[in-house]
Amino acid sequence: MLRTEPLTEEPALSWSMGNESLQVPLRGEPFRLEVKCRDLENGHESSLGHLELHSDELLARCLQGDAAALFNVSTEQQGPTAEMKLEFLLVPDEELEAGSRGDVPGNHGLMTELDHRYNIAIQLADTDAEKWFILMTIAAQYYEQFRQFQDTLSLAKALSPFEEAIGLVLDITPPQVDQLQFIRDKTKIYVTGMSEFVAAFREFNATALDCLSGMLRRSSAVYNMLYDRFRVREDLSMAISLCEQARSLVPEHHPDTPLHRRQRGVALTLRFRLANDVQDINESIASLEDSVRLTEESDIDLPDKLTNLGTAYVLRAEYSHSLSDVNKAIVKHTKALTLREDYTLLQNLATAVLLRFIFQRDLTDAEAAVVTLERAVRLVPDGHDLELQRCLGNLGVAYHNRFEVLHRLEDIDNAVATQQRAFRISEKTGDDNPERAIHAASLGNAYLSRAETLYDADDVHLAVETLKRAVELTPPGVAYLHTRRYNLGCAYARRYDFLHDSSDVDHAIVEFDASLGLLPEMHANRPAVLSELASALQARFEVAPETRMEDIDRAIRLSLDALSSLDTGDYRRGAVLTTLATSHLSRFRALLDPCDIDEAIRRYEQVMDLVPAGTEDPGKQCAAMQLAHATKQRHEFRNSSDDLDAAITNYRIAATTPNGVPWSSFLAAKSWAHSASARGDDPTDILKAYGTAIELLPRVGWIGHAVADRHAQLVAVGSSLIAEAVASAIAQGEHCLAIEWLDQARAIVWGQLLKLRTSFDELRTAAPALADNLDRVSRALDTAGSRDVVPTTDFLGTARLKDVAQEGRRTSVEWQRWRRLLEQLTGLSRVLDSIGASLEVVTDTEFRAQEQHRRAEEWDQLVAQAREIPGFENFLRPRSFPQxxxxxxxxxxxxxxxxxxxxxxxxxxxxxxxxxxxxxxxxxxxxxxxxxxxxxxxxxxxxxxxxxxxxxxxxxxxxxxxxxxxxxxxxxxxxxxxxxxxxxxxxxxxxxxxxxxxxxxxxxxxxxxxxxxxxxxxxxxxxxxxxxxxxxxxTPTLTPFMHSSSSSSPEGFHGILCISQAQTLPNADAESRLIGEIASEHNVAWRALRDDNGVVQAVLDGLEHYGWAHLACHGVQDIQEPTKSHFVLHDGPLALLEVVAASFKHADFAFLSACQTATGSDKLPDEAAHLAAGMLAAGFKSVIGTMWSIRDEDAPIVAEHVYRHLLSDTAPPDSSRAAMALHRAVNVLREQDDKKTFSWVPFIHVGW
Structure with a gap:
């Protein structure tokens, strides 16, 4: 029977026999184990002998798992193994201790034992968690022999287990802090010992030099690794110092020289990233070039040395804006890939190609970078999170850069999603992962580009928050801090452009000034920072020109400074010239100095000259727009017809630029129309301008946005343009054109919804597959349009749901109602149940938004394909007057x-x-x-x-x-x-x-x-x-909704659903009962949902089965956000979007006996964004609603007369008589209005 007792609490290896185990300590004093075996057969003990082993032999036997060798019991005993009692005694190993103290002459025996132990240890699997420590301990014992006996062979032998231990730790992702700290401490000791050794043996002993070279090289690798893990500058400095020592001691022909040069180059590259000292990157390139030059073509490390050199070239190119360095980097990375393909080499090549794209704007480079990085991502093994997040981060940048050329929304969406994924992975790798800041910066920049493209305020908010996070994650003194503060300044500046909050432009100036202070005088990014700072100063001047003259003067000085530092062919000159011109224009408006307006126009013309002829780059749109603004202002100052003509020409260019930003195109078309109207001598041009603006409205309120976002865009457009366009057409006698424009420009959002619900049966006869695809995409878009119940998100896609209850309050019952709505409409995977002014909801909002973008793009493509089919040229186009x-x-x-x-x-x-x-x-x-x-x-x-x-x-x-x-x-x-x-x-x-x-x-x-x-x-x-x-x-549109769609009218009459909330409206219950009595009198099916039965889900279910609906409850019209208008039911709001999202098959007639059910938003007067129109969009043909508040006592009177008329004389009941029924009911109410309160006025009929 094996009996053991704990021998030590030190870390130990385990040797086991059956269910018992023997713990062999790895640390502490040297020891010896005595084993006594006694036979217990026949009830008495007989000694079988004992075994004494030194600690190194015992450790070796345990590592081998050789029980027979460890317990060498007499082989003379035959038959079944006797029951034995094994007794263990741990005693100090006096001989080993004496040897280590130098009390015995020589150490030959101990060296032999260490050699044996090392040979056994290296046979352990690399996956063994203790292998690195065993090797490091053996190296320490070798080193101790050198310290005690000055035995150079012991020091040489110490290097092998030391190097192998370091290699094992380097393979751990990420290494544990205690492992790295242990290695750090040991390395310092060994380097010190090496220096002492070399000082004592300066006779250029070959063994000494080999030992020192190896130690310095390995030690430098340790410190580079420590820096990469902890970003402690002292570790980096130590690595460079060790490399300098190696270079001074080891001749160039020494085998380790290429590795020394490489170690030094890598360390200098890292220090350049920290301090931005150009001497570091120059010396780094020199060392890395030496390393490559001294390495044989067949050397397996050559690809790594080439890619190190290529990376250094890239860094210097970023600093100096050197195209030559970029090309050299691409050559080195490409050669490395010919020798070995892996994800690291691929992403390094892509990084260089991306930089060349930034310099030259060649689409080929943008495409190549995306393809290369997509392959790199696929090659990253599972579990290698550090490498994966780097590849993803670079891929996100590549998508972003390609978007800047092709302007495909899919690319910027992919950039956002990829950077979000990279940041999430970097968060998991530890708080000290420096690449979190890189990914946050790239993600913020992607949000900013998408905000500018889609004119999306949510994205610009996310950009600010994300870039703030990037700055927070960047330690002081890091070279890239200037870039991150610059990017944050850009985000603040763009948000000011969106919201005109003066605090944003103040923040932008602070960030740009900080970035400028961190940049060396000759840094390549300095002109961009100067230009953006000048632009922010110009914007702040516009806020208060009477008190901020120093801002505009400084803006002009900074712009000139930036311009003077750029070469003639530098692509950034356009942005700097634009800032300079805009600053002169601002100063002109303040001082009316003609020199300023002339200089502004001259500079804007220079920007236009930089745009290649025939280009479709949106930069042309921006340049033309700016030049048009300036020439129009000079026309107003000098009354020059030439200037007005130039303004019209450039507005036209900006409005019709292919691939232009829709919002910018619309603004240009609007300005074109106004300017052409001011000139007044070309009616055709006036109408063409207004027509262009109206055609752009569906692109501004794009179907790829959520409904609320579309309404927000259309609010920014304003309603005046439509009325102006119609008035201009009328003035020219183009009455039919005026009607076409009204039909096209009114109720755009509802019109989009109806197109999605169009039957494609006619198309199906000509192209069945295409019709099926349109059905699929239209259903997806119809559902996705309601995703804006969750309107904003944080920068990782964590949605923030604003409480929709008045004054920020919601009962738990109502919250459960909203939770169900969120899960239904947005597919939330998880909702955190917490009540408050704002609620955090972990969701895939970003993914769903991008899905809607993709479906909208697919919809556009499918519609375009349908229009290529003979006979379908006008498929889903705006209707002509005859139509x-x-x-x-x-x-x-x-x-x-x-x-x-x-x-x-x-x-x-x-x-x-x-x-x-x-x-x-x-x-x-x-x-x-x-x-x-x-x-x-x-x-x-x-x-x-x-x-x-x-x-x-x-x-x-x-x-x-x-x-x-x-x-x-x-x-x-x-x-x-x-x-x-x-x-x-x-x-x-x-x-x-x-x-x-x-x-x-x-x-x-x-x-x-x-x-x-x-x-x-x-x-x-x-x-x-x-x-x-x-x-x-x-009617919200020129033809009622149900006639705009091809859906058939409901067949027959399907009864009345009556919803009432007497708790808030005392007369609602009486109203409901009265309707029930009238229905019963005429044998009409009806159902009442009163008070606590009137919950949202029950109402929605009822609307599915009943054709007529009567809602006697509070109705709330949200003037600021019309899509949040709702009916107040027992368990919470029945939102307008929720009604629209449904398509009730029996829908026919609705009586909205609640307040403000037909009140539109004053910001969207032509969009009919109210509950009554929503009922029409949901399929109801005829709706009675109210324009404003009604008295509770009036509703039953009107309801009684309406239903008595509707249910009399006809079988089945006919909703087309609803308008007449209301007319009669209102006459009754008006006759009772003795005090002339006009309480009957708000009741209206909408629809057919």
Missing amino acids: IMEALHCSPVVVVNASQKRCDALVLMEGLDGVVHIPLESLTFDRAQHLRKGLIRLLSDYYPQQRTTRGAGMVPIDPSVRGMGDILRELWERVVKPILDSLAFSIAEGGSSDMQRIWWCPTGPLTSLPLHAAGVYTVDEPGNKLSDFAISSY
Whole structure:
């Protein structure tokens, strides 16, 4: 039976027999183990002998696992093994101790034992976790023999296990801190010992030189490795010092010389990265060139030496902007790859090629870098995270650079995703991984480029935060700190361009100044920093020109300084010239010095001259835009027609540049239209300019964005351009063109949705595969459009969900509701359940955004393919006027356009080939704006917020607004009556059943005004109000949504779903019961979801089965973000986007008995971004809603009369009678309005 006791707590090797184990310590004093074996057979003990082993022999036997050799029991015993008792005694090894103290003469025996131990240790597998330590311990014992006996052979023997131990630790990714610290300490001791040894034996003893050369080379490798792991500058300095010693002691013909030169070159390269001292990189290249020159072609290390040299050339090229050095680097890296292909060599070559691309802007280099790095990523073995994150980081940069040439959104999306992945991996490798800062910087730059392309405020925020992180992760004194602070300054400057927050431009100047202070005087990046600093100073001057004159003067000085340091052919001259020109233009606006405007134009012309003829580079767009602005301002100063002509020409160039940024193209087209209108002598050019701008609107509000992002883009566009374009077309007598533009430019987002829901059956007959692909992509885009429920993310794609509840509060029940919505619409893999003003949600938001980009690009490509098929040339193109008239199923439709130029009505009527034009001479845009603002102020005073009002208050009343009656009178006199007169409408004699219908399609400020209620209500005679002549409806587009799509109308009647929330609206329950009674009277199926049964999911499920929906609950119109408008149900909001995302197969009629369900955003008046339009987009043909708050007691009255009319006389019920039913119900409510509160006014009908 094997019995053991713990012998020591020191680290030990284990030898085992059966279930027992013997612990053999690796550290501590020398020891000897005595083993006594006794036979327990027949109940008595008999001695079988004992075994004494020195520690080195015992260790060797344990390493071999040789139990028989260790316990050499007598072989004379036959038969089954007897039961034995083994007793172990650990005793000091006096002989070994004496030997180490030098008490015995010589050390031959111990050297033999160490040799034997070393031979056994090297047989251990490299994967053995203890092998490196065993070897280091053996090396230490050899070294101790040298120290005690001055035996040079012992020192020489110490080097082999020492070198092998270092190699094993270098292969650990990453090495443990205690391992590296142990090696650091041992190396210092050995180097010191070596120096003592050489000093004592200066007779150029070959053994001494070999020992010292090997030790210095290995020690230098240790310190380079330590620096790479910990970035401690002292380790790097020690490595360089050791290499210098080796170079001075070892002749050039020595076999180790190439390695010495390489070690020195690598160390100097690392120090150059830290200190940016050009002497370091020059000496590094010299040493590395020597290393390559002295290495045989057959040497297996030659590829590594070549790539080290190539990397040094790249670093010097970055510093000096030397194309020659870049080309040398490419040659060296390419030769290295011919000798051995691996991922490190591939990514080094790609880095050099990318730098050449930056210098020359040759697409071939950008493409080559991407292909090379994609291959490098594939070659990285699993588990090599450090190497993988480096390859990914470089690949992200390559995608980014290719994007700058080809402007393919996929490339910049790939750059963002790849850099995110690289940063995540670098985070896992430890807090001290210096490459985290590199990846954060590259990721921030990618965000910034995408923000500028898509005009995306979220991306510019992410760029700032990410680049701030990159600066935080960069220690002081690191050479690249100047670049990271420069990049952060650029991000602040771009965010200022987006949001005009003056603090951003202040931050930008601080960062640029800091970057400039870190740069050597002749550094290649200095001109770029000077130029960006000048640009930021110019922007700050524009904020307060009267107090910031020193800013603009300094901006001009810095720009001239930057320009003077650039060669004539340097590609960066364009950016510097632009900054200089813009600064002169700013100073001109402040001082009106003609010299400044002339100099600005001269410099802008120089920028244009730098753009190669026929190029499609967006740089041409920017240059043309800037030159146009300057010449237009000089025209305004000097009234020069030549300058105005030049401005128009350059605006046209900027607007029509292929591959131009859509937002910039739109702004250029808008300025082109305004300038052409100012010249006034070329109507064709005016209309062409406006037409170009309108064609660009779908690209500005691109389908690849989320719905909320599209609305944000269209808010930035503003509604005035559409009205101006229509007014210009009307002025030229192009009434049909005006209608086409209105159809194209109104409700763009809803129009995109309807295109996605278009049936492709006709196309399927000609190209079935193409139609199937369009079906697939359209479904994906339809779903993805609602992803903006989570609107912003941090720089790693961690979404930040803003609480949608008022005042930042949400109950736990409501949060669960939002959680389900997020999981449904955005596919969140995990939601962190925490309630607060903002919530962290780990999500794949970035991935889904990029997926939407890809699907949108695919959609565009598929549509383009369809248009190549004969007969489908106009597939999904904007409709022509004949197509609009063909789709017109309601008449007349009256478009009321209000612009600064003129106000008009355009009427579409079935049976007419043209448009009826009615000038509204007594209406002006300013007056329409005054009426809109007056209405808002009036409502805020007249309908204060209260529990029983289905709405909310706004702002205090303006004393200048006398009342609702005055507003309705003006609308009658200035808008409605002139239209009715022109159309020869007459008073209906037979009541509402004989009345004509009229559909209103207002624009701009008129979208918020109650045209349907226009009239004079101080007199009782018929003919003084619109309701005497016609039944009014509204339409968000020129043809109702359901007729714009090819989806079939619901067949039959599918009952009524009634949702009510009596807890917040006391009369809602009575309203619901009243509708139920009326339905029962007419044997109509209906279902009520009251109070706690009226939860969101139940309502959505009900809408799937019922064709009519009645919602008696609060409705909230979010003026700032219309897509967040919602119905307030028991467990939370039913959002507009959620309604739109659904496509209810039985949808027919909806009664939105809640406040503000048909109130559009004043920022998006032509987008119809309200709940009623959302119901139309979801498939409902006919909707009753409210323009503003209604009284709780009024809703049941209107509802009762509407449903009694709708459910009487027809079988099955017909929703096309909804407008007439509302007309009658409102008449009843108006007759009860003795106090003239006009509480009936907000009820409206939308749709067919």
